Amino acid sequence: MKLDISIYKNRRDDLLDKIGDAVAIIFNSHHVPRNRDSEFKFRSDSYFHYFSGFPEAESVIFLCGGKEKKSIIFCKDKNIEYEIWNGELHGPAKAAKDYLFDEAYSLERLDEFATKLISKFSKVFMVLDDNDSNKNRVHSWIGNNKKLKRSGSRSPEMIIDLSSIADQMRSVKSEDEINIMKLSGDIASKAHIRAMKKTKPGKYEYQIEAELLYEFMQNGALDPAYQSIVASGKNACILHYIKNDQKLLDKDLLLIDAGCELDGYASDITRTFPISGKFSSSQKDVYELVLSAQLKAIDKVKPGNLFTDPHDAAIDELIRGLIDLDLCQGSFDEVRDKQLYKEFFMHRTSHWLGLDVHDAGEYTNPDSTPIKLTKNNVLTIEPGLYIRPNENVPKDFWNIGIRIEDDVCVTDNSPNILSQMAPKSVKDIESIIGTDG
Ligand code: GLY
Numbered sequence: 001m002k003l004d005i006s007i008y009k010n011r012r013d014d015l016l017d018k019i020g021d022a023v024a025i026i027f028n029s030h031h032v033p034r035n036r037d038s039e040f041k042f043r044s045d046s047y048f049h050y051f052s053g054f055p056e057a058e059s060v061i062f063l064c065g066g067k068e069k070k071s072i073i074f075c076k077d078k079n080i081e082y083e084i085w086n087g088e089l090h091g092p093a094k095a096a097k098d099y100l101f102d103e104a105y106s107l108e109r110l111d112e113f114a115t116k117l118i119s120k121f122s123k124v125f126m127v128l129d130d131n132d133s134n135k136n137r138v139h140s141w142i143g144n145n146k147k148l149k150r151s152g153s154r155s156p157e158m159i160i161d162l163s164s165i166a167d168q169m170r171s172v173k174s175e176d177e178i179n180i181m182k183l184s185g186d187i188a189s190k191a192h193i194r195a196m197k198k199t200k201p202g203k204y205e206y207q208i209e210a211e212l213l214y215e216f217m218q219n220g221a222l223d224p225a226y227q228s229i230v231a232s233g234k235n236a237c238i239l240h241y242i243k244n245d246q247k248l249l250d251k252d253l254l255l256i257d258a259g260c261e262l263d264g265y266a267s268d269i270t271r272t273f274p275i276s277g278k279f280s281s282s283q284k285d286v287y288e289l290v291l292s293a294q295l296k297a298i299d300k301v302k303p304g305n306l307f308t309d310p311h312d313a314a315i316d317e318l319i320r321g322l323i324d325l326d327l328c329q330g331s332f333d334e335v336r337d338k339q340l341y342k343e344f345f346m347h348r349t350s351h352w353l354g355l356d357v358h359d360a361g362e363y364t365n366p367d368s369t370p371i372k373l374t375k376n377n378v379l380t381i382e383p384g385l386y387i388r389p390n391e392n393v394p395k396d397f398w399n400i401g402i403r404i405e406d407d408v409c410v411t412d413n414s415p416n417i418l419s420q421m422a423p424k425s426v427k428d429i430e431s432i433i434g435t436d437g
């Protein structure tokens with residue numbers, strides 16, 4: 001399933017309306033070396049992909065606003081030598097036709113054309129991130145025009161960050177995007193189910209990672225959305241654990257944080273379950289608490305609520321439970337005000353989700369208040385508890401690390417849980433663990 005190419009053109013037209021009499025320049029990423037002469041698999045820059053759908057590295061698009069609105073793509077020329085080794089290139093003519101650009105030129109001519117194109121505008125929009133080479137390139141085009149000043153050339157006076165306009169567009173998903181993200185969620189959910197079924201004590205974490213990748217790829221999601229976390233026992237208390245090289249032990253939990261990428265769109269799901277197939281009583285107590293916090297947080301995913309409301313709801317529930325389990329001591333207000341819960345829950349409950357797993361979009365307004373949720377935002381809800389060995393904590397709880405994460409779309413009615421298919425009740429998960437191990 002792929003978005004229709006006309007969607008990318010419509011986004012460019014939308015952006016042209018928003019920037020007015022200015023030019024927007026969007027660069028694709030380059031191939032990244034892995035070691036010696038091998039490269040990581042290429043993945044387009046998310047902004048470039050959002051506004052073009054064009055899959056070739058190094059390409060650049062120019063959206064020229066004002067009276068003579070037009071979109072231009074610069075890409076590699078056809079080159080049989082290159083194509084024999086690396087695969088077919090579109091070349092400018094086919095790129096323009098297939099991807100609905102008004103004009104297309106060879107990348108070889110980028111500097112020459114860009115210098116002329118930007119001289120017509122006083123404002124340049126580009127994504128201002130830490131990519132210095134793109135900034136240097138734009139500065140060099142501005143510099144070229146300055147040198148030509150005496151021959152009547154003008155040059156832009158302002159470079160403006162494109163992110164604020166583009167992020168606003170990216171953070172409210174269209175129905176087509178939500179359909180793809182649902183499919184991405186379904187595939188990742190199937191992968192979690194497969195992982196649960198294949199889990200058996202004595203296997204290795206990487207064998208379970210292989211089952212996840214198998215299910216992603218069998219369903220047409222050719223890449224994980226991020227490095228999968230398959231963390232058994234104490235490894236679950238390492239938030240970014242990706243070594244995935246330990247043996248699964250009977251008494252431990254397995255935390256899997258894994259999602260796939262479909263037509264660029266990420267899913268991001270975490271499930272935690274007992275390797276033996278049966279929770280111990282302390283594991284179950286902590287699991288039920290995290291699940292209850294997650295359900296309370298999901299209930300807050302409503303248009304008009306603050307982005308922070310789900311986090312606050314999760315924290316309230318976790319604090320109540322941590323006091324009940326005697327893992328935190330003191331009154332509710334004390335534990336909240338002194339943030340004593342942070343020993344066990346140290347990350348945020350949510351982030352935006354889309355082309356990037358931590359997707360584009362603001363979290364606060366200019367006055368620092370939290371942003372409000374609007375219809376068709378997609379965010380994760382992922383509370384957790386991570387209990388490291390500590391003499392103030394009963395030993396039964398040591399090394400329990402639990403996170404439950406779903407992908408949730410804001411609607412006018414109940415939240416649309418895109419990762420709904422992945423089981424999470426104690427009963428449902430205990431009934432499938434190891435059944436195909
Ligand atoms: N898998 C990355 C995250 O949950 O934020």
Ligand code: MN
Nearest residue numbers: 268380382405
């Ligand atoms: Mn996440």
Ligand code: MN
Nearest residue numbers: 257268269405
């Ligand atoms: Mn995750």
